[in-house]
Amino acid sequence: MAKTVAAIEKDLGPIVLAVFNAGSYIATAGEDLTVRGFRQSFDVNYFGIINGLVPVIERMRVRARGHIVLVGSVTAYFGWPTTAAYGGTKAAINILAESLKYDFDKMNVRIQVTNPGFVDTPLTEKNLLPMPGLMPVNRASRRMARGIKSGGFEVTFPRRLSWGLKLLRILPRPFCRWVISTATRWKARPLNFDRKPPSE
Numbered sequence: 001m002a003k004t005v006a007a008i009e010k011d012l013g014p015i016v017l018a019v020f021n022a023g024s025y026i027a028t029a030g031e032d033l034t035v036r037g038f039r040q041s042f043d044v045n046y047f048g049i050i051n052g053l054v055p056v057i058e059r060m061r062v063r064a065r066g067h068i069v070l071v072g073s074v075t076a077y078f079g080w081p082t083t084a085a086y087g088g089t090k091a092a093i094n095i096l097a098e099s100l101k102y103d104f105d106k107m108n109v110r111i112q113v114t115n116p117g118f119v120d121t122p123l124t125e126k127n128l129l130p131m132p133g134l135m136p137v138n139r140a141s142r143r144m145a146r147g148i149k150s151g152g153f154e155v156t157f158p159r160r161l162s163w164g165l166k167l168l169r170i171l172p173r174p175f176c177r178w179v180i181s182t183a184t185r186w187k188a189r190p191l192n193f194d195r196k197p198p199s200e
């Protein structure tokens with residue numbers, strides 16, 4: 001990534017905006033955990049950002065100018081069924097952005113985190129959960145671009161879903177889990193004991 005960043009700047013000039021968007025979703029059901037699933041999720045979603053962020057920020061720090069966007073998810077707000085790995089990476093991304101903001105502000109580098117709701121992409125094809133407010137990718141991209149231009153620390157959409165989830169987050173946890181369990185019909189879902197033990 002350091003070489004890639006150097007090559008981009010050599011060919012195109014200083015990077016003024018870097019959007020760290022790569023991500024993969026591996027469903028992690030409680031009865032079917034694999035170490036590899038967690039490792040892959042963190043390697044791509046979290047360390048993928050770190051690998052690129054470090055060489056980019058070195059250059060932005062010297063120039064005292066830059067703009068970083070990390071792509072999180074509303075699954076960062078609390079635990080959902082199947083998101084032990086994916087949601088964990090997205091929660092870590094939110095903490096990363098929040099923590100770095102203290103110093104990046106002093107360095108004149110803006111950092112934002114986007115927490116989109118559900119967007120109709122190949123990633124959500126693998127999702128086993130109901131997806132309220134599923135957005136077409138064009139609309140989500142426009143919404144994200146608008147949020148990046150606005151400069152606010154967190155960009156989240158669709159508003160009705162993310163504000164509802166934020167409200168849920170501050171209510172007592174057992175109530176929050178009950179709502180999620182009911183909305184996803186997760187309690188009624190049988191455990192998949194027929195599945196072969198996963199190979200590492």
Ligand SMILES: NC(=O)c1ccc[n+]([C@@H]2O[C@H](COP(=O)([O-])OP(=O)(O)OC[C@H]3O[C@@H](n4cnc5c(N)ncnc54)[C@H](OP(=O)(O)O)[C@@H]3O)[C@@H](O)[C@H]2O)c1
Nearest residue numbers: 021022023024044071072073116117118119121122123124
């Ligand atoms: N879709 C949603 O509902 C939703 C909601 C919230 C947040 N997000 C986040 O939005 C971002 C984009 O997701 P998407 O929905 O657009 O999914 P997507 O269509 O599956 O795209 C995933 C992107 O990540 C890249 N990627 C995946 N694994 C990689 C790896 N090992 N190394 C390098 N690049 C890799 C892919 O590159 P290639 O095309 O080269 O494989 C692709 O550009 C992700 O961070 C995701 O977590 C998505």
